[in-house]
Amino acid sequence: MIKIFVIDGNGAASERVFDTESIRIGRSSKLDLSLADPAMSRQHARIWSADGRWHIEDMGSRNGTYVNQDRLEDARELQPGDRISVGSCVLELRDQSGDVWSAAAASTNASGHTLYRSAAELVQQDLPGRKTDTGDEQAVLRLAERLRILNEVHQALDQSIELDELLEMILDRAFDHLRPQEGAIYLADEDGSVRRAASRAVNGGNAATLDSHSLVEEVMERRQAALVLDAESDQRFNQAVSLISAGVRSLVAAPLLDPSGAVGMIVLSSTLAVRQFEEPDMELLASLASVAAMRIRNIRLAAEAAERQQLEQEVKLARRIQVALLPKAIPEPSGYVISGGNIPSRGVSGDFFKVIRTADESGCAIFVADVSGKGMAASLLTASLEALSAGPIEDGLPPHRIFNRVSRLLFERTPPEKFATAFLAMLDPETGGFHYANGGHNPGFLVRANGETHLLTSTGPPLGVMPAAEYREKTASLQVGDTLLVYTDGISEAENADEEEFGEERLLEVAVENRNAAPKGLAAAIERAVEEFVGGVPFKDDRTLVIVQRES
Numbered sequence: 001m002i003k004i005f006v007i008d009g010n011g012a013a014s015e016r017v018f019d020t021e022s023i024r025i026g027r028s029s030k031l032d033l034s035l036a037d038p039a040m041s042r043q044h045a046r047i048w049s050a051d052g053r054w055h056i057e058d059m060g061s062r063n064g065t066y067v068n069q070d071r072l073e074d075a076r077e078l079q080p081g082d083r084i085s086v087g088s089c090v091l092e093l094r095d096q097s098g099d100v101w102s103a104a105a106a107s108t109n110a111s112g113h114t115l116y117r118s119a120a121e122l123v124q125q126d127l128p129g130r131k132t133d134t135g136d137e138q139a140v141l142r143l144a145e146r147l148r149i150l151n152e153v154h155q156a157l158d159q160s161i162e163l164d165e166l167l168e169m170i171l172d173r174a175f176d177h178l179r180p181q182e183g184a185i186y187l188a189d190e191d192g193s194v195r196r197a198a199s200r201a202v203n204g205g206n207a208a209t210l211d212s213h214s215l216v217e218e219v220m221e222r223r224q225a226a227l228v229l230d231a232e233s234d235q236r237f238n239q240a241v242s243l244i245s246a247g248v249r250s251l252v253a254a255p256l257l258d259p260s261g262a263v264g265m266i267v268l269s270s271t272l273a274v275r276q277f278e279e280p281d282m283e284l285l286a287s288l289a290s291v292a293a294m295r296i297r298n299i300r301l302a303a304e305a306a307e308r309q310q311l312e313q314e315v316k317l318a319r320r321i322q323v324a325l326l327p328k329a330i331p332e333p334s335g336y337v338i339s340g341g342n343i344p345s346r347g348v349s350g351d352f353f354k355v356i357r358t359a360d361e362s363g364c365a366i367f368v369a370d371v372s373g374k375g376m377a378a379s380l381l382t383a384s385l386e387a388l389s390a391g392p393i394e395d396g397l398p399p400h401r402i403f404n405r406v407s408r409l410l411f412e413r414t415p416p417e418k419f420a421t422a423f424l425a426m427l428d429p430e431t432g433g434f435h436y437a438n439g440g441h442n443p444g445f446l447v448r449a450n451g452e453t454h455l456l457t458s459t460g461p462p463l464g465v466m467p468a469a470e471y472r473e474k475t476a477s478l479q480v481g482d483t484l485l486v487y488t489d490g491i492s493e494a495e496n497a498d499e500e501e502f503g504e505e506r507l508l509e510v511a512v513e514n515r516n517a518a519p520k521g522l523a524a525a526i527e528r529a530v531e532e533f534v535g536g537v538p539f540k541d542d543r544t545l546v547i548v549q550r551e552s
Contacts (some may be wrong), residue, residue, distance in 0.1 A: 002054070004047075005034065021049040025086055026059070035371045039063055040087030047078070054078045056390070063087060080374075088222060090116075105547040114219065115227040115279060116157035119255050122286040124227055163299050170266065170292045175200065177288075178252070178281055186216070187256075187264035194220065197264070216255055220262040225254040225289075227282040252255035252277040254286040256293035263293060267373045276400045330355045333364050333429035335480075339519035340546040342538075343490075350378025351488045351544035352386060358396035361552060364429055368546055369422040369463075370441065370488040385420055385463070386414065399424040399437035400473035403463060407439065407471075410464030419464040423456070423486050432478040432550055442489055444509055447515045449481025453508060483522070484548040485511050490541035491526070494534050502533050519547035 002142055004016045006022070006182060024031040037387040041061040048055055058065040059074035066074045066085035078084075084091040161169070167185050184199040194216055218226050228251035241311060250271070256264040266289050270277065330338050340353050350371040353430035357364050367389065371381040388409050392402040410420065423444055425436035438444070440462035461470035478484060487507070494502045507526065514525040523545055530543075 003047075003094045005094060006033075006035065008035070008037065008088065017319065021045045024059075025091075026061075034534065037087040037089050038483060040089070041539070045072075045084070047084075050539065056084060061086070115229070115282065116222075116224045117227075117282065117286070119223055119225045119257055119286045119289070120527045122254075122283050137393075144341070159423060161299075163296065163303075164198070164294075166295055166299060171198060171200045172364070174266065174268060174285065174288060175202075178268055178277070178285060178506065180252075180277075181270045181480050183266070183268045185256075185266050185292075186220075186264065188220065188303065194264070215251070215267060217266070219253045219255050219265045219267075223255050223262055225252075225259060225282050225286040227252050227277055227279060229276060229496070239413055250276045252282050252285050254282070254289035256289050256296060258293050263296060265289070269336045312363055324411075329358050330365065333357075333427075336364075336427075336429060337519050337549045337551060337552055338366075338547070340544075341523065341524050342544045344542050345490065345539045350382060351490065351542040352382040353486075353544050353546050354386070355391075355546065356393060358393050358426075360396065362428070362446075363396050364427045365394060365396075366425045366427065366486060366489065366548060367422070368441070368486045369420050369426075370490075370542070370544070371420045372418055372462075381414065381418055381420065385410065385422075389424075392425075396426070397434055398473055399426055400459065400471040402438050403437045403460060403471040407461075407463040407469045410468065411467050414464055416465075421462045421463045425456075425484070425486075427478070427548070432482075433475060433482075435473050437473055437476050439471060440465075442487060442492060442504070445483075445485040445511055446476055446478075447483045447508075448512050449479065451512050451515065453512060478548065478550040480550055482521070482550050483511070483515055485522075486546045488542060488544040490539060490543035492535060493541060493543065494530050494539055494543075495537060496534050498538055502530055506533070519549050522547055524548075 001017060001019045002023075004018065006014050006016065008014075012199055018032065020032065023033055024043065024046050025033045025035065025040075026042050027037065027040050028034060028042040031043065043059045045056060045058050045065045046063040051301055055075055055077050056065065056067065067078070067082050069078065069085075078093060084093075170185060171183050174180070178403070181203075182199070182201040185197050185358065186194050187197040209423050215226065219222055251267065251269050253265055253267040255262040256266065266285065268277070268285065328465065332338050338355055340355055342351050342353060344351075347454065350373055351369070351529070352371070353368045354513070355364065355366055369385055370380065371378045371385065373381075385406070388406045389402060392405060403422070410418075420439075421440045421441040423436065423441040424439075425434045425444070429435040436444070436456055437460065438456060438458045438461050440458055441456045446454040446456060448454075454476065456474070457475065460486045461469050463469075492502055492504045492507055496502075506529065510526050510529045514522045517525060
């Protein structure tokens with residue numbers, strides 16, 4: 001019987017027991033030891049026993065099999081304490097009478113060149129509740145000293161400072177307590193790249209020699225603290241010309257861990273002539289990195305909060321500007337009652353409406369538009385649309401001619417994916433007749449006093465989608481007791497928890513049932529019906545509604 005202890009790429013340890021003389025290892029679930037490691041081949045390696053001795057061979061794996069950092073070329077006999085690297089996992093064999101397994105003990109590199117330990121486990125050692133053998137006086141003293149240093153670091157870093165200043169203070173403490181020749185802090189950016197954010201060297205340099213892809217992979221990606229006793233003897237680093245040529249031999253590194261993962265790492269180095277880092281140095285650096293990561297996280301959260309606050313102020317300002325573009329008072333020609341309103345789904349709206357008398361007072365324009373997209377970008381486009389349409393509407397031009405002009409100008413001023421659907425009616429208050437154009441917008445509803453309904457459908461494409469679009473014009477009329485209802489799809493496409501839309505049919509039913517109500521009463525009835533339908537589900541789109549009723 002043989003035990004195999006496995007440390008995965010995240011530092012988690014597990015134990016497997018085998019009562020067989022041949023153990024096949026790889027990603028395949030059909031093997032004796034199956035490990036879900038993407039860096040491992042389906043059939044990676046085999047361990048077998050012959051004459052009471054254990055041997056190992058590579059099975060043609062893509063990334064190779066290593067024993068104590070040496071890549072296997074041929075089968076070889078395993079010695080007590082040998083550590084096997086397959087993919088990002090580390091294996092160690094123990095017989096049945098071996099010591100009780102512990103993740104901390106398993107992470108020591110038997111080659112004597114490199115030590116990797118789970119950073120999370122090292123930090124746990126500093127918790128107040130950690131048990132320490134009171135008979136081991138040196139262990140107690142080491143723990144007390146580490147706690148004293150960490151308390152000092154906490155106090156030093158517990159200030160309201162900028163990120164660059166914080167990183168320099170972290171290097172201050174690292175140099176004070178660990179006395180490296182060079183040190184650097186690397187931070188991960190949002191795009192996943194890693195940059196050197198701060199560095200220092202006792203000779204006044206910038207510690208450029210600490211740039212190492214291997215170190216990033218081992219420390220940040222695998223969340224391990226690393227102690228490299230001799231970089232030249234470690235296969236991961238002996239190809240790094242920048243390290244070796246600079247005389248760097250001893251390295252200690254730790255990841256900056258927050259709840260989302262590794263946000264960076266801190267690396268210290270020295271030549272062997274000056275000092276060789278030891279395991280207590282790695283433990284102290286891992287603890288210092290934990291404190292630093294917490295402070296970095298706090299600074300970033302504070303910066304994000306300030307940015308959000310600034311954005312909220314900008315959104316409020318944009319909304320005030322946008323509201324100023326909406327009608328302050330809706331003109332009501334004699335014999336008509338008009339109601340209009342806009343509710344943004346976010347701070348600002350991509351919907352727009354206006355009700356305006358023409359310059360000669362002979363007509364009344366009812367204009368509703370819905371710009372593609374939401375938020376700030378959509379609100380900017382509504383302002384542009386309002387500016388482009390204001391003059392022609394006030395001049396009393398026919399709706400289809402206004403759309404012909406505005407669509408062309410909008411196309412020239414916006415990217416292809418930006419456009420607007422719109423409905424424009426020009427009402428003659430004397431007769432109740434009106435001309436309208438519908439640029440790809442939801443159909444307007446014309447509800448007669450007797451409950452009969454007519455849909456005022458599209459007469460051309462959305463505004464701004466084509467360099468030259470031609471819009472047709474249609475006519476209709478409002479008789480005494482009739483109601484014209486124009487809306488945006490934020491109402492008809494409001495969804496409930498089952499992702500079912502409110503729909504135009506329900507909207508039309510509510511309009512017919514409440515056709516005798518005044519426009520504000522009808523608008524309230526529609527809002528109640530939509531609210532009841534969605535059942536508390538947040539609205540995804542802006543809602544705009546304009547109602548024109550000819551009084552009986």
